[in-house]
Amino acid sequence: MPQSLAQKIIARASGRSHVAVGDVVTARVDLAMIHDSGGPRRVEPILKRLGVGLHDKDKVVLVSDHYVPGDTEEGAAILQLTRRWAAEKGVTFYDGEGICHVVLPERGHLKPGMFVVGGDSHSPTGGAFGAYMFGIGATEMAGVLATGEIWIKVPETIRIEWSGTLGPRLMAKDMLLAMCGRLGMDGGRYQAIEYAGDTVRGLGMQERMTLSNMAAELGAQAGLIAPDQTTMAWLAEHGATDLPDPAHWQPDIDAVPDELHRFDAETLVPQVAAPHSPANSAPIDAYEPTDIDVAYIGACTGAKYADLKAAAEIIRGRTLAKGVELLVAPSSKRDQDRAADEGIMKVLEDAGAKVLPNACGICAGYGSARLGEDVTCISTTARNFRGRMGAHSSKVYLGSPYTVAASALAGRIVDPRDIGA
Amino acid sequence: MVFPSHRAFVLGDDIDTDALAPGQYMGGGIEALAAHCLEAVDPDFASSVQPGDIVVAGKNFGMGSSREQAAQALRHLGIGAVVARSFAGIFYRNAINLGLPVFVSAGDTSMLRPGDPVEIDIDGAALVTQTGRIALEPLPDFLLDMIADGGLVPHLEKRFAASASPKETAT
Numbered sequence: 001m002p003q004s005l006a007q008k009i010i011a012r013a014s015g016r017s018h019v020a021v022g023d024v025v026t027a028r029v030d031l032a033m034i035h036d037s038g039g040p041r042r043v044e045p046i047l048k049r050l051g052v053g054l055h056d057k058d059k060v061v062l063v064s065d066h067y068v069p070g071d072t073e074e075g076a077a078i079l080q081l082t083r084r085w086a087a088e089k090g091v092t093f094y095d096g097e098g099i100c101h102v103v104l105p106e107r108g109h110l111k112p113g114m115f116v117v118g119g120d121s122h123s124p125t126g127g128a129f130g131a132y133m134f135g136i137g138a139t140e141m142a143g144v145l146a147t148g149e150i151w152i153k154v155p156e157t158i159r160i161e162w163s164g165t166l167g168p169r170l171m172a173k174d175m176l177l178a179m180c181g182r183l184g185m186d187g188g189r190y191q192a193i194e195y196a197g198d199t200v201r202g203l204g205m206q207e208r209m210t211l212s213n214m215a216a217e218l219g220a221q222a223g224l225i226a227p228d229q230t231t232m233a234w235l236a237e238h239g240a241t242d243l244p245d246p247a248h249w250q251p252d253i254d255a256v257p258d259e260l261h262r263f264d265a266e267t268l269v270p271q272v273a274a275p276h277s278p279a280n281s282a283p284i285d286a287y288e289p290t291d292i293d294v295a296y297i298g299a300c301t302g303a304k305y306a307d308l309k310a311a312a313e314i315i316r317g318r319t320l321a322k323g324v325e326l327l328v329a330p331s332s333k334r335d336q337d338r339a340a341d342e343g344i345m346k347v348l349e350d351a352g353a354k355v356l357p358n359a360c361g362i363c364a365g366y367g368s369a370r371l372g373e374d375v376t377c378i379s380t381t382a383r384n385f386r387g388r389m390g391a392h393s394s395k396v397y398l399g400s401p402y403t404v405a406a407s408a409l410a411g412r413i414v415d416p417r418d419i420g421a
Numbered sequence: 422m423v424f425p426s427h428r429a430f431v432l433g434d435d436i437d438t439d440a441l442a443p444g445q446y447m448g449g450g451i452e453a454l455a456a457h458c459l460e461a462v463d464p465d466f467a468s469s470v471q472p473g474d475i476v477v478a479g480k481n482f483g484m485g486s487s488r489e490q491a492a493q494a495l496r497h498l499g500i501g502a503v504v505a506r507s508f509a510g511i512f513y514r515n516a517i518n519l520g521l522p523v524f525v526s527a528g529d530t531s532m533l534r535p536g537d538p539v540e541i542d543i544d545g546a547a548l549v550t551q552t553g554r555i556a557l558e559p560l561p562d563f564l565l566d567m568i569a570d571g572g573l574v575p576h577l578e579k580r581f582a583a584s585a586s587p588k589e590t591a592t
């Protein structure tokens with residue numbers, strides 16, 4: 001029986017030679033990722049009730065990102081609890097180093113063929129590295145931490161093929177918003193997405209991460225990209241060891257996906273999602289020109305090194321529109337450092353950008369930069385649900401870093417292709 | 422194992438988590454949520470449902486948000502099981518982890534009328550109606566055990582209590 005990539009990984013994790021769609025199996029978890037919000041404070045009471053510790057502390061990575069920098073009483077208390085728990089349990093802990101979905105791969109924790117759970121809904125990000133990674137709630141996470149295993153129903157596979165080369169000023173974010181616009185937010189009914197095609201193979205790893213990240217918005221359980229030389233080179237560079245042969249983690253050539261969608265990169269134009277759903281995505285001219293107050297370049301989805309670089313390409317030598325605030329919260333310390341070394345941070349700061357901590361910040365609705373009443377924002381984040389980033393009356397449009405940067409210069413939503421090189 | 426006969430509550434496709442656990446009652450705890458469970462579809466649901474009654478629905482049951490209260494509300498009302506043509510993935514996980522039996526019907530349930538007596542034959546993986554049997558996708562024993570124990574946490578409690586006892590050997 002030909003197997004999809006999801007089936008191959010689940011079969012290996014459950015100790016079988018193969019699994020069929022719909023099978024319910026128990027799988028060994030290779031790694032569990034937790035963060036300060038859904039992690040220790042929520043799982044520890046359950047572990048106490050069970051009267052057990054961690055099944056294997058070496059298979060747990062903890063990241064503080066939601067409540068960093070801890071500038072409220074509540075946030076500070078949660079961070080303190082998180083730090084104590086990390087020390088007590090002896091787990092790998094990245095404290096204030098960036099957002100979990102970006103920190104894990106950048107420290108070499110994810111590899112093709114791994115079966116990974118994360119205590120966060122954007123956990124599909126790990127699929128960019130050929131790992132089957134999905135999000136679970138705190139109760140299930142406590143179960144994983146206690147037993148090292150989890151049950152899973154083998155999902156159907158949706159194959160999404162992109163062909164052709166992306167034009168200038170287009171990014172993975174535009175691809176994803178186009179998919180949300182066409183397929184809707186429940187386009188994936190908890191299936192595994194396999195992104196494929198020459199467009200996807202042509203993307204760098206951080207761009208691939210954006211695709212996998214927003215598999216969550218498409219309603220999928222996982223968003224896989226089969227590993228290739230780009231994957232393996234990136235992993236080796238980021239300290240991953242004992243790398244598998246990527247040939248081992250490809251879908252079988254004769255595996256037939258349960259659904260197939262084709263997209264054309266050549267005809268893609270910049271996409272924007274209107275409030276209050278990523279499914280409200282349309283070609284940018286549908287929302288041009290909408291006046292904006294805040295431009296936000298942040299989140300695991302949209303403030304990685306590649307995103308910062310794209311924004312700087314637009315902003316270099318230009319100034320922000322009067323009255324517009326540009327907020328930049330780089331996804332990780334490492335990405336920010338690299339961007340600083342290359343002069344990218346300076347370009348953004350010289351234009352007047354306010355740089356925020358390497359944390360979820362207002363994407364999770366935290367911090368003093370939360371959007372005020374009636375504020376209109378254009379953002380590189382993944383979700384624009386009502387009230388998520390601030391006041392109930394605030395409005396959030398989603399776009400690529402190019403589009404957000406261009407709009408910050410214009411004071412309204414504009415096509416980044418209209419800004420000269 | 423055959424569940425005793427109970428009434429069927431028959432619902433359509435795409436019953437969402439907001440119908441199961443209405444957003445405006447989220448602050449009121451599970452009692453309040455359960456009291457308003459499914460009122461948007463059937464205003465009398467919460468007041469007329471009897472423990473053990475079976476919800477029979479169409480496609481994509483439990484679509485929407487990941488809120489666990491959607492499954493909890495049904496369980497709180499004593500619903501014996503939910504049978505649907507398909508479930509939204511996160512609801513399906515939540516239901517089983519909270520001890521609510523959920524079964525995918527492999528056959529057509531559209532002939533069922535509200536109030537029809539039905540029962541679930543777990544071993545035979547079927548919904549038994551007055552006129553025949555509708556096949557259900559079987560659940561593996563380990564999940565049936567988890568459901569019987571009341572969900573993931575009570576199930577693990579039992580497992581760890583057993584392995585902590587010196588007389589028993591952990592499996």
Ligand code: SF4
Binds near residue numbers: 100122
């Ligand atoms: S940055 Fe936003 S989307 Fe990413 S993990 Fe944090 S809250 Fe979630």
